[in-house]
Amino acid sequence: MKRIIKEILRRNSLGQDVAMATIVGARGSTPQKTGARMLVFEDGSGLGTVGGGCVEADVWKEAAYALRDGGNRLIAIDLVDDLKGEGDVCGGTVDVHIEVWPASKVVDR
Amino acid sequence: MLRAGCDVELLSGGRLLVQPGKQALGDIGNGSLAHNIEQEALSVLADGKAQYRAYGDDGSIVSRRRESAFEVFFDVLLPSEHLIIVGAGHIAVPLARMGKLMGLEVTVIDDRVDYANEQRFPEVDRVVSAEIDDALSNQILDSQTYVVLVTRAHAFDEQALRQIVTKRARYIGMIGSRRRVLMVYKNLIADRVSPVYFDRVFAPIGIDIGSQTPEEIAVAIIAEIVNVRRGGSASSLRLAEWAELAGVDLTDYD
Numbered sequence: 001m002k003r004i005i006k007e008i009l010r011r012n013s014l015g016q017d018v019a020m021a022t023i024v025g026a027r028g029s030t031p032q033k034t035g036a037r038m039l040v041f042e043d044g045s046g047l048g049t050v051g052g053g054c055v056e057a058d059v060w061k062e063a064a065y066a067l068r069d070g071g072n073r074l075i076a077i078d079l080v081d082d083l084k085g086e087g088d089v090c091g092g093t094v095d096v097h098i099e100v101w102p103a104s105k106v107v108d109r
Numbered sequence: 110m111l112r113a114g115c116d117v118e119l120l121s122g123g124r125l126l127v128q129p130g131k132q133a134l135g136d137i138g139n140g141s142l143a144h145n146i147e148q149e150a151l152s153v154l155a156d157g158k159a160q161y162r163a164y165g166d167d168g169s170i171v172s173r174r175r176e177s178a179f180e181v182f183f184d185v186l187l188p189s190e191h192l193i194i195v196g197a198g199h200i201a202v203p204l205a206r207m208g209k210l211m212g213l214e215v216t217v218i219d220d221r222v223d224y225a226n227e228q229r230f231p232e233v234d235r236v237v238s239a240e241i242d243d244a245l246s247n248q249i250l251d252s253q254t255y256v257v258l259v260t261r262a263h264a265f266d267e268q269a270l271r272q273i274v275t276k277r278a279r280y281i282g283m284i285g286s287r288r289r290v291l292m293v294y295k296n297l298i299a300d301r302v303s304p305v306y307f308d309r310v311f312a313p314i315g316i317d318i319g320s321q322t323p324e325e326i327a328v329a330i331i332a333e334i335v336n337v338r339r340g341g342s343a344s345s346l347r348l349a350e351w352a353e354l355a356g357v358d359l360t361d362y363d
Contacts, residue, residue: 001186024111024161024182035159035184072122074111074180095161097111097182099122 004037007047008101016042017070018101019063023050028092030079031055042067055079055094063098072099110137110146114166114178119143127151142168146181153183189214190253190279192334195241195269196260197224199323200284200330204257205233207331213255218244221261241269250276255334257314258283267293274306280337282314282330290348295355305362307351316343 004020011018019040026034031051038048038056040063050059058077066073074097113119119138126134127150137143145168153160162170163177171177192208194201197219208215215233218241219225225238237244241260250256256278258266266283270293273281285293290312298304315329316336329346336343352359 002189022182022184024159034161072111 001037004039004048007039011039011041012101012103015103017067017103018042019066020099020101021050021059021063022097022099023094024074024097025095026092027094028079030092030094032094040064040067050096051094055096059096059098062096066098066100070100070102072097074098111161111180111182113138119146119179125150127154129154142179149181150183154185157185157187159184188253190255190338191216191249193218193245193248193250193254193256195219195245195256195258196265197221197229197236198259198261200259200326202229203324203327204259204330205230207327208334209233211331211335216248219260220244241265242272245269245272250278252277252279254278255280255337256282257330257334259314259330263289263293267296270310270312271297271300271302274302274310280334281310282333283310283312284314284326285312287313287348291351291354294351298355298357303362304352304355304357305359311337311345311347313346313348315346317346 008018008020021038021040023032023034023036032049036050038046038050038059040046040060050056055077062073062075074095077094077096079092079094110119110121110123113121118140119142120136123137124135125137125147127147129151133147137146160183161180162183163174163180165171165176166178174180190213192213192215194204194215194217197217201217205215205217209232216235216237217225217230217233218237220238220240222238225236227236230236250273256273258269260266260269263285266285270283274297283290294304294307311333314333315326316333318329320326320329332343333345335341
């Protein structure tokens with residue numbers, strides 16, 4: 001967490017907005033547990049993980065929207081079972097909170 | 110406060126930092142709901158695990174999001190966990206690096222300045238070159254602390270163990286063969302250290318992966334620490350039956 005906060009402050013001080021994704025709930029089989037965090041930056045890079053391929057593509061996309069409109073959001077991501085659907089193998093559901101830390105107001109929240 | 114409905118006196122997106130016995134910092138809104146959330150934050154903190162909760166209008170917990178009037182995520186920020194490596198020899202070098210990789214704060218202690226120096230351990234948080242007992246007595250040993258005793262001589266390991274075995278560290282591991290470990294326990298008992306503490310000690314240190322080289326031993330040690338930290342089920346090499354072997358009846362010490 002220390003690393004995450006430091007990086008938010010550092011990016012903010014460079015004038016960059018940062019999106020922070022936090023897993024706030026996880027049900028079933030999921031790759032990361034509640035409290036896992038990932039930062040997504042305006043240049044498309046990131047720090048930390050909320051669970052690799054299973055989750056991150058969706059979070060990444062949503063974080064990009066959040067960086068554009070500045071709004072926080074809470075999204076649920078289904079990790080569809082291989083047998084029933086396509087793609088992800090985990091099978092659980094994660095709730096992810098995405099929050100924008102804008103460069104203009106760092107501490108005043 | 111992830112989301113607050115419009116008819117509650119709460120602040121959507123608000124944050125509150127809560128510590129026991131201290132004034133909370135931040136703002137999530139007013140009224141009894143906000144007060145209750147602050148109280149719940151304290152109980153989540155005592156529990157030590159991050160929690161998501163959804164509430165109805167009246168502040169009762171509901172199980173479905175769509176029935177909720179507001180949602181709160183309680184995050185738990187604990188002080189960083191600390192790995193103290195006593196002995197700066199061949200095992201300490203890879204172990205210190207792995208400790209950093211695992212996100213631990215790492216301190217290395219040795220009385221030999223040729224070994225305990227920042228050139229040898231560029232990545233760690235602190236290198237202490239001092240008499241081992243002095244250096245250890247300056248460390249805080251609590252539920253966030255993992256201690257690894259890997260000095261150059263069993264006598265130093267034994268001395269360090271005697272000093273810390275009664276402390277409330279999360280993990281204490283000591284290197285040595287089963288025979289040697291048993292001898293250390295016997296020596297400590299002869300020195301009137303209560304053996305009730307030995308059940309907390311991981312000695313011989315590490316999980317059972319057949320390690321031979323210092324690097325492999327470091328893997329076994331760091332894996333044992335992860336096993337303790339995350340509540341895994343890997344089998345440790347520790348001498349579990351020390352009491353029988355040393356002829357100690359633990360009920361004598363209750």
